[in-house]
Structure formats: C-alpha cells, structure tokens
Amino acid sequence: MPLESVKEEITEALRKYPNKRSAVMDVLRIAERAAGGHVTKEAMDEIARLLEMRPVEVNSAATFYTMYSVARPVGRHRIWVCRNISCSLLGAEHIIAHLERALGVKTGETTPDKKFTLDVAECLGSCGTSPMMQIDDDYYENLTEAKIDEILKGLK
Amino acid sequence: MEKILLKNLGNPDAHKIDHYVKGGGYKALDAALKLQPDNIIQMVKDSGLRGRGGAGFSTGLKWSFIPKDPAIPKYLCCNADEGEPGTFKDRGIMDWDPHLLIEGMLIASRAFGAARSYVYIRGEFVFGAKRIQAAIDEAYAKGFLGKNIMGTGFNHDMYVHRGFGAYICGEETALLESIEGYRAQPRKKPPFPALAGLYGKPTVINNVETLSCIPAIIERGPKWFSSMGPEKSPGPKIYGVSGHVKRPGLYELPMGTTIRDLIFNHCGGMRSDKSLKAVIPGGVSAPMLTAKDLDTPMDFDSLAAKGTMLGSGAVIVMDESTCIVKMSYIINRFFSHESCGKCTPCRDGTPWITKALRRLENGEGRPGDTGLLESLCTNIFGRTFCPLGDGAVMALRGALKNFREEFLYHERHKRCAV
Known part of the structure; x- marks a missing residue:
C-alpha cells in the first residue's frame, strides 16, 4: 500500500470537497511526493480505489497536468527554467545553456547521481524578476550565471 | 496615488491577520454584513468595476445573474491561475495581502449567497498557496470564516485548490472541470456558470484583482471608485511590466494610464536606452503595438479601439534588438503546448503555426511560409471551442500586421534582419 504513510494528508484533502473525485489532484500530488x-x-491504481474512480480516469487527470511526473523518476531536486517571452527577452537561453553545462545534462534529463532533473517551463508568473527558475517549491529570480552556481552549491 | 491593491507589497508582516485588522481590515465585511445582499450587488454595479482577468465584464452584473432562491447551493471560485505569459499581478496580492482577497471573497459570497468558495491557484505558486491557506486558517480562528460569521448567521467555508501546470485552467469552465477532478477542458456555454457551474450549481468565477477591489468599494463607496480613471473602465489597475525597461515590476495606477507614462515615467524608460520596437499591452494574447501607439490610455475600451486588449494588464516591452519572428515563435510554442486538445483547429493548428515559425526562425523557412501563417490564422480564429486558439491568432496577427517585412526577410534570406 504505497499511500499508507500519507493517509492523514489524504483525509484532509477529501474534507475540502463534496465528492471524492475532486480530491484527485491533491492526492496525486501527495502520492508523487511520497x-x-x-x-x-x-x-x-490505489488512488482509483480510494476515490472510487476507474484507473484510466486517474491516469487521464495525471497526464493532463504537466507538473506531475507520471512514471518518470526524477532527481531529488526538480529544476524548471522559464523560457517564455519575458525571461527570453532577458536571456533565458543563456540560463538554460549554463545549467546544462553546470549539471552536465540536457534539458529533460536527470544527473547520474540522481540529484537534479532539469526541465524547462512556459512562464512561471515571475516576469518582473526575469530571468528566473523554480527549484522544487521555491522561485529563484533575477538570475545570473554566478547566482545559479551559488544556488546549486547550496542544495543538498 | 494612494495604493489600494498593492499597499502592502514587500511588507514582511502585512500577510498576518493582526496587521490586517489593525489597518482597518474586515471592517468592509462588517459593513457588508449589515447591508441587504442586493444592495452590495448594486454598489458593485454602480462602482463600474469590470473583471480584471481579461474579459472586462461588469462584476456586479455577473453577480446579479445568480438565482436568488436560497435553497440552491451556490459557489464562488477565485481564479488565481495566473498563467498568461507576462502576468504576475495576482501574485503581488496573494503573497503580500492575502486577507484583502479573502475579505473580498467573503463580501462577494455574501452578496449572492455562496456558502462555499475555492481559490484556484496555479500549482507553481507554492508560496502563494501557503500564504492563502495560512490566512484562511487565521480567518477561521478569528471568526471571519466558518459558522455564524461576526454573529450575523452568515456561514461560509473557503478552500484552496491547487492547479498543477495547465494554462487552460484560467478559462472559467476548464477551471470548474479541474476542481471536479477531470482533465481541464472547457465546457460548452450555455449554460453559463451563473446557472450551472461547479457541481452543476450556480457559480461566480472572479479574478484575484477583481475580488480585491471589493472591500474598498464597500468602505469608500461606488462613487469614489468610479471617479478614478475613465468613466467606462474606472478604478485602480495593476500593470505588470516586464522585458526591456529599466525598472520592471508591478505598478498600481489609475486605469487609463498611458503606455508612455508607464514605461518612461514609472519604469524609468528603456533598458540600455535603446529605442522601443514593440509593446504587448495585456499578456501574450494581446496584439502588439508599436512606438506610434505609446499615447494610448491603458483601459479596456481605449486598447480595444487600437485593435488590441487590456487583458491581464501584463505589459511586455521589447527594444530595437528584438526579433519579432523569434518572439512570435516563443509565444506560439506556448499556445501549442497549452492547447487542451479538445478541438481540432486549436489542437492541430497551433502546432502547425509553431512549426512554420520554428522553420523561419532557424533559417529553414520555405517560400510562402508567411502566407501559410496568415492562412492558418484565418482557419483557427473564431472556429475554436474557447478563446485559447483565438489568443494564439491575435498574438500572431498583431506581429504580422506591424512587422510583416521581418517575416518575409526570414523567409527569403534564411536569417534575421535584426
């Protein structure tokens, strides 16, 4: 039972809605972290049983929303670099190239030590402080190459 | 100008309820609870407030469409899915002044009788979601949420629903599908959400900035609100400026501030003092303008008269070094990535545009590619299920209208003219 350890969080998510299916996004997020x-x-499959949905319906929701990593293992830290218009105007391409060099991987790949997965994102809503990236839950803004090196060094 | 929406931007304590109450917070709710619900709706109508999410529909009118029968459950959904590229204004409210939004939502809910509301916040905004949740918890503890609010018998529960990376959830019916646990594909309208929305019940969907205007309208009156800015689109407006300006960021100014005033006065002018080539006035769906349009007031009607739109108030500034073909490629790559897949013109048309733009940008353009782009625009626009496909076309048409020569240069010379 992969979700046994996060039962309480799931109960909390279910409390928010008048039906079980509505909790599917929260529960997928909880399961992903677990x-x-x-x-x-x-x-x-277990979420389908819990929420009284068909497994294909859970899969259908999970594969629609791009932040879920469905059946694709990722590193301890997920990096999303914004490459949309505002970040692009201020050098997002150089930021992505620098991260690829620093981590020794291409966009979409995970480092061999399983520490980082590097992805790109289409606008993270931080356009006034571009270029920027998100690592796990946190935003890192007004990036420079030197700042990126510091940030990567600081992550365990 | 006195700030209403962003007065606490950057203030490290302002998100806490004690700070908010000390500054007069929740007084507007107290006043609203003493009014007849229909009077609240009338005040919002009289204020002239128009939806800040992009469509600019009268907020009071939207609320008035909700059936009055108290036996029917009703919902309020706050659209905090802020995803239009260039837009970061709602984050400015949610991160720094979450109680302002909660108070606005409570007053709205009281006005049309919603006992339950959801804040639909995009998944990437983890900080904002935590801020809103913490503020909701505080509001429950102080008796502003829950049962018998402020002793008036009004009950209301509020929840945070986090998205997880889908631009289409900003479309109101897709947002409802997402809360219900489905793939976020837009619904057919009619029925409109005011009659059959969340769980088939009457529902209002309002943007964060719209709802955050409500407490001030109640406290200071509709006349005060409508006296700010142009007669037909009054009130304060948050402009989010990004790109090639000296001081990008959020600026709360009266609606109708000109593009020139915003860029050259408030934002300190162009970065590196280069000349301005193009400006997108309302997020990437809004057709771009050029230097000759700088004196346009930024309000719903003035921008519509110029063939573009205020949209989310996201102002993206590009200097002379910018390649419009490349920017168009980036914009359309976004739309094709975010197309929900429901209808063919958008699902197949936006990637087709992106492919042609990628060719042009990479020096592999084919003769006739510019014409192909124009024909794809014609075949997508007005033929899609929701406005996403239209947004892609409007962006590209704006670029083609003002910079057609640049596209042709890429097509003929296999390289950039900039």
Missing part, C-alpha cells in the same frame, strides 16, 4: 517525486502506476 514516492520521491514521481507518480507510479501502483499509486494511481
């Missing part, structure tokens, strides 16, 4: 960053097939 599995170390990605949504497994086993977790989706």
Whole structure:
C-alpha cells in the first residue's frame, strides 16, 4: 500500500470537497511526493480505489497536468527554467545553456547521481524578476550565471 | 496615488491577520454584513468595476445573474491561475495581502449567497498557496470564516485548490472541470456558470484583482471608485511590466494610464536606452503595438479601439534588438503546448503555426511560409471551442500586421534582419 504513510494528508484533502473525485489532484500530488517525486502506476491504481474512480480516469487527470511526473523518476531536486517571452527577452537561453553545462545534462534529463532533473517551463508568473527558475517549491529570480552556481552549491 | 491593491507589497508582516485588522481590515465585511445582499450587488454595479482577468465584464452584473432562491447551493471560485505569459499581478496580492482577497471573497459570497468558495491557484505558486491557506486558517480562528460569521448567521467555508501546470485552467469552465477532478477542458456555454457551474450549481468565477477591489468599494463607496480613471473602465489597475525597461515590476495606477507614462515615467524608460520596437499591452494574447501607439490610455475600451486588449494588464516591452519572428515563435510554442486538445483547429493548428515559425526562425523557412501563417490564422480564429486558439491568432496577427517585412526577410534570406 504505497499511500499508507500519507493517509492523514489524504483525509484532509477529501474534507475540502463534496465528492471524492475532486480530491484527485491533491492526492496525486501527495502520492508523487511520497514516492520521491514521481507518480507510479501502483499509486494511481490505489488512488482509483480510494476515490472510487476507474484507473484510466486517474491516469487521464495525471497526464493532463504537466507538473506531475507520471512514471518518470526524477532527481531529488526538480529544476524548471522559464523560457517564455519575458525571461527570453532577458536571456533565458543563456540560463538554460549554463545549467546544462553546470549539471552536465540536457534539458529533460536527470544527473547520474540522481540529484537534479532539469526541465524547462512556459512562464512561471515571475516576469518582473526575469530571468528566473523554480527549484522544487521555491522561485529563484533575477538570475545570473554566478547566482545559479551559488544556488546549486547550496542544495543538498 | 494612494495604493489600494498593492499597499502592502514587500511588507514582511502585512500577510498576518493582526496587521490586517489593525489597518482597518474586515471592517468592509462588517459593513457588508449589515447591508441587504442586493444592495452590495448594486454598489458593485454602480462602482463600474469590470473583471480584471481579461474579459472586462461588469462584476456586479455577473453577480446579479445568480438565482436568488436560497435553497440552491451556490459557489464562488477565485481564479488565481495566473498563467498568461507576462502576468504576475495576482501574485503581488496573494503573497503580500492575502486577507484583502479573502475579505473580498467573503463580501462577494455574501452578496449572492455562496456558502462555499475555492481559490484556484496555479500549482507553481507554492508560496502563494501557503500564504492563502495560512490566512484562511487565521480567518477561521478569528471568526471571519466558518459558522455564524461576526454573529450575523452568515456561514461560509473557503478552500484552496491547487492547479498543477495547465494554462487552460484560467478559462472559467476548464477551471470548474479541474476542481471536479477531470482533465481541464472547457465546457460548452450555455449554460453559463451563473446557472450551472461547479457541481452543476450556480457559480461566480472572479479574478484575484477583481475580488480585491471589493472591500474598498464597500468602505469608500461606488462613487469614489468610479471617479478614478475613465468613466467606462474606472478604478485602480495593476500593470505588470516586464522585458526591456529599466525598472520592471508591478505598478498600481489609475486605469487609463498611458503606455508612455508607464514605461518612461514609472519604469524609468528603456533598458540600455535603446529605442522601443514593440509593446504587448495585456499578456501574450494581446496584439502588439508599436512606438506610434505609446499615447494610448491603458483601459479596456481605449486598447480595444487600437485593435488590441487590456487583458491581464501584463505589459511586455521589447527594444530595437528584438526579433519579432523569434518572439512570435516563443509565444506560439506556448499556445501549442497549452492547447487542451479538445478541438481540432486549436489542437492541430497551433502546432502547425509553431512549426512554420520554428522553420523561419532557424533559417529553414520555405517560400510562402508567411502566407501559410496568415492562412492558418484565418482557419483557427473564431472556429475554436474557447478563446485559447483565438489568443494564439491575435498574438500572431498583431506581429504580422506591424512587422510583416521581418517575416518575409526570414523567409527569403534564411536569417534575421535584426
């Protein structure tokens, strides 16, 4: 039972809605974290049982929303670099190239030590402080190459 | 100008309820609870407030469409899915003044009788979601949420629903599908959400900035609000400026501030003092303008008269070094990525545009690609289920109208003219 350890969080999520299905996004997020960053097939099957949905409906929701990593293991830290218009005007391409060099991976890949997964994002809503990136839950803004090196060094 | 929406931007204590109450917070709720609900709706109508999410529909009128039968459950959904590229204004309210939004939502809920509301916040805004949740918890503890609010018998519960990376959730019916646990694909309208919205019940969906205007309208009156800015789109407006300006950021100014005043006065002018080439006035769906349009007041009607729109008030400024073909590629790549897949013109048309733009940008353009783009615009616009496809076309048409030569240069010379 992959979700046994997060039962309380799931109960809390269910409390917010008049029906069980509405909690599917919250529960997928809880399951993703419990599995170390990605949504497994086993977790989706269990979510289907819990929320009285068909497994394909859970999969359908999980694959629609791009922040879930469905059946794709990721590193301990997920990096999303914004590459949309405002960040692009202020050098997002150089930021992405610098991260690829610093981590030794291409966009979409995970470092061999499983520490970082590097992804790009289409506008993270931080356009006044561009260029920027998100690592896990946090925003890092007004980026420079030197600042990126410091940030990466600071992450365990 | 006295700030209403962003007065606490950057203030490290302002998100706490004690600070908010000390500054007069929740007084507007107290006043609203003493009014007849219909009077609240009338005040919001009289204020002239128009939705700040982009469509600019009268907020009071929207509320008045909700059936009056007290036996029917009703919902309020706050659209905090802020995803239009260039837009970061709602974050300025949610991160720094979450109680302002909560108070606005409570007054709205009282006006049309909603016992339950959801804040639909985009998944990436973890900080904002935590801020709102903490503020909701504080409001419950102080008796501003829950049962018998301020002893008036009004009951209301408020919840945070986090999105998880889908621009389409900013479309109101897609947002409802998402809360109900489905893929966020827009619904057919009619029925409109005012009659059959969340869980099939009457629902109002309002933007964060719209709802945050409500407490001040109640406290200071509709006349005060409508005296600010142009007669037909009054009130304060948050402009979020990004790109090639000296001081990008959020600026709360009277509606109708000109683009020139915003860029050259408030934002300190162009970065590196280069000349301005183009400006997108309302998020990437809004057609771009050029230097000749700088004296346009930024309000719903003045921008519409120029063939563009105020949208989310996200002002993206580009200097002379910017390649419009490249920017168009980036914008359309976004729309094709975010197309929900429901209808063919958008699902297949936006990636087609992106492919042609990628060719042009990479020096692999084919003869006739510029014409192909124009024909794709014609075949998508007005033929999609929701405004996402229209947004993609409006952005591209704005670029083609003002900078067609640049597209042709890419097509003919396989390189950029800039």
